[in-house]
Amino acid sequence: MICVQSAPFDLGDIxxxxxxxxxxxxxxxxxxxxxxxxxGLLALEIEHYPAMTLPAITDMVDGARAxxxxxxAWVIHRYGRLTVGEMIMMVATSAPHRKDAFAGxxxxxxxxxxxxxxxxxxxxxxxAAWVAAKDSDEALLARWG
Amino acid sequence: MICVQSAPFDLGDIxxxxxxxxxxxxxxxxxxxxxxxxxGLLALEIEHYPAMTLPAITDMVDGARAxxxxxxAWVIHRYGRLTVGEMIMMVATSAPHRKDAFAGxxxxxxxxxxxxxxxxxxxxxxxAAWVAAKDSDEALLARWG
Amino acid sequence: xxxxxxxxxxxxxxxTGREEIETxxxxxxxxxxxxxxxxxxxAAAFADLRAVRVAVDQVLxxxxxxxxxxxxxxxxxxxxxx
Amino acid sequence: xxxxxxxxxxxxxxxTGREEIETxxxxxxxxxxxxxxxxxxxAAAFADLRAVRVAVDQVLxxxxxxxxxxxxxxxxxxxxxx
Numbered sequence: 001m002i003c004v005q006s007a008p009f010d011l012g013d014i015x016x017x018x019x020x021x022x023x024x025x026x027x028x029x030x031x032x033x034x035x036x037x038x039x040g041l042l043a044l045e046i047e048h049y050p051a052m053t054l055p056a057i058t059d060m061v062d063g064a065r066a067x068x069x070x071x072x073a074w075v076i077h078r079y080g081r082l083t084v085g086e087m088i089m090m091v092a093t094s095a096p097h098r099k100d101a102f103a104g105x106x107x108x109x110x111x112x113x114x115x116x117x118x119x120x121x122x123x124x125x126x127x128a129a130w131v132a133a134k135d136s137d138e139a140l141l142a143r144w145g
Numbered sequence: 146m147i148c149v150q151s152a153p154f155d156l157g158d159i160x161x162x163x164x165x166x167x168x169x170x171x172x173x174x175x176x177x178x179x180x181x182x183x184x185g186l187l188a189l190e191i192e193h194y195p196a197m198t199l200p201a202i203t204d205m206v207d208g209a210r211a212x213x214x215x216x217x218a219w220v221i222h223r224y225g226r227l228t229v230g231e232m233i234m235m236v237a238t239s240a241p242h243r244k245d246a247f248a249g250x251x252x253x254x255x256x257x258x259x260x261x262x263x264x265x266x267x268x269x270x271x272x273a274a275w276v277a278a279k280d281s282d283e284a285l286l287a288r289w290g
Numbered sequence: 291x292x293x294x295x296x297x298x299x300x301x302x303x304x305x306t307g308r309e310e311i312e313t314x315x316x317x318x319x320x321x322x323x324x325x326x327x328x329x330x331x332x333a334a335a336f337a338d339l340r341a342v343r344v345a346v347d348q349v350l351x352x353x354x355x356x357x358x359x360x361x362x363x364x365x366x367x368x369x370x371x372x
Numbered sequence: 373x374x375x376x377x378x379x380x381x382x383x384x385x386x387x388t389g390r391e392e393i394e395t396x397x398x399x400x401x402x403x404x405x406x407x408x409x410x411x412x413x414x415a416a417a418f419a420d421l422r423a424v425r426v427a428v429d430q431v432l433x434x435x436x437x438x439x440x441x442x443x444x445x446x447x448x449x450x451x452x453x454x
Contacts, residue, residue: 011164011173012157019156019177023230026181028156029174029250031243032164033372036171048371049297049364052348077371085168089372098176098254098454099285105174106247109372115350117364118371119298130299133368140244178454193453194379194446197430222453234454243372254454260432262446263453264380275381278450 002061004053006080011090018074018092025071025094027101031109037084042123046079046088049117053077060111068104070095075108077118110141147206149198151225156235163219163237170216170239172246176254182229187268191224191233194262198222205256212289213249215240220253222263255286292357294325296335297366300342303335318344319353321363335365343368374439376407378417379448382424385417400426401435403445417447425450 003009015030022028035044061073070093077089089112093104112118120131148154160175167173180189206218215238222234234257238249257263265276294309301307315321322339325332336342339353345364346355357363376391383389397403404421407414418424421435427446428437439445 010157010161012155012159012161014157015160015175016155016157019179019232022179024181026179028177028179030160031247032173033243034164034167034171034173036169036241046371047297047301049295049345049348049366051362052345052364055348056350087164096181098178098251102176102247102251102254106243109243109247113372114369116371117297117345117366117369119367120370121298130367131370133370191453192379192383194377194427194430194448196444197427197446200430201432258454259451261453262379262427262448262451264449265452266380275449276452278452 001074001076002054002057003076004048004050004057005076005078008078008086009076009090011087014074014076014090015092018072018094022071022094024096025101026096027098028092028094029098029101029105030090030092031105032090033088035082035084035086035088040124041084042125043084044082044088045121045123045128046082047119047121048077048079052117056116057112060108060116063111064093064104064107067107068093068095068100070100070104073104073108075112077112077116079118107144110137110144113137114141146219146221147199147202148221149193149195149202150221150223153223153231154221154235156232159219159221159235160237163217163239167216167239169241170246171241172243173237173239174243174246174250175235175237176250177235178233180227180229180231180233185269186229187270188229189227189233190266190268190273191227192264192266193222193224197262201261202257205253205261208256209238209249209252212252213238213240213245215245215249218249218253220257222257222261224263252289255282255289258282259286292321292360293362294321295362295364297364299367300335300365304331316356316358317353318346318351318355318357318363321357322353341367374403374442375444376403377444377446379446381449382417382447386413398438398440399435400428400433400437400439400445403439404435404447423449
């Protein structure tokens with residue numbers, strides 16, 4: 001399941017739905033990203049490229065499944081205006097063993113962060129600014145070769 | 146929160162309760178371990194050392210929090226008889242950034258697997274046998290130095 | 291006719307998220323040169339190409355990529371998802 | 373008096389999960405030697421010490437650890453949690 005949506009999602013509900021669908025999995029990992037209120041952030045605005053988003057994420061999920069032998073992987077990513085404390089996105093992965101489930105989730109996160117067509121704009125009391133990509137995120141991506 | 150219990154737990158419920166408690170976290174990771182039905186397994190029996198279990202896990206959680214700057218970490222581990230498809234245990238970690246939340250969860254899993262006083266016995270149609278510790282699990286633990 | 295789309299600060303700087311243009315450009319780089327010559331908004335958006343990423347027909351690529359058969363070229367800053 | 377506890381196959385092989393014993397042993401290794409001399413069940417359980425782990429008062433340690441002040445010594449196979 002891949003969902004690109006403006007609506008909120010329920011981590012617990014998705015985690016449980018994912019878990020029951022994973023016959024044969026010994027290991028289930030979830031990651032969720034939350035809007036942090038650092039530096040007086042009021043809200044985050046997420047723009048995306050609708051025609052490209054789903055195909056790009058599908059490629060990442062296919063890549064993660066093949067590379068780590070994942071049994072399944074789900075991705076939910078929101079766009080639009082999000083306030084502090086809201087969940088931005090989540091991934092869930094399953095594999096026979098924990099090492100692959102963890103690696104698959106980290107791989108997906110690194111690709112989503114730097115290669116999925118999303119852009120974040122931070123709104124503060126005194127204005128708004130686009131978030132710059134971080135070198136540290138490119139470094140994390142580079143570890144997958 | 147650290148729970149050592151025979152009763153089942155609800156991944157989604159715990160994940161949501163963990164998430165709402167994490168003000169300031171940008172990243173939340175959960176891991177859940179599920180009984181796999183490999184090789185005709187009927188049930189898993191988990192024994193533990195009650196006087197040592199909670200102190201040992203508390204040390205691991207304190208170690209993970211200090212080492213990775215986790216905001217919080219929860220561990221739930223079951224004992225007793227579990228059937229195929231049941232969840233054995235879960236961990237949840239939170240941190241400002243994803244790298245630490247992932248590393249904290251992996252660290253806890255590696256320690257729980259090889260240093261928390263739990264022992265698994267596999268019940269098959271034709272008998273039962275204690276699960277042997279794996280060299281691969283010691284290797285995973287060794288990466289934390 | 292080719293559709294050119296812009297996202298994030300490129301969209302804001304150029305003042306539109308989408309335009310249809312007639313072009314003889316054979317590569318992304320030639321298209322960028324053509325657009326930059328058009329007005330100061332495009333020129334400003336493309337001033338530092340190290341800060342610009344491109345997708346041709348929704349696939350990430352580089353500035354040497356041919357666009358003869360392309361329907362849509364997208365320009366945007368490095369992604370910040372997740 | 374010291375309490376000795378056993379888990380998993382050590383418990384099964386020895387036939388009990390807990391015993392209270394009087395001992396002059398100063399270290400875990402000396403305690404193991406005393407117990408092994410007691411009967412064939414203990415001897416079998418401690419036949420290969422590479423397969424045995426020990427905790428003194430609920431803290432993992434090695435066979436050289438002193439037990440003079442200890443209340444509880446636990447023997448068990450390598451853990452298989454998670």
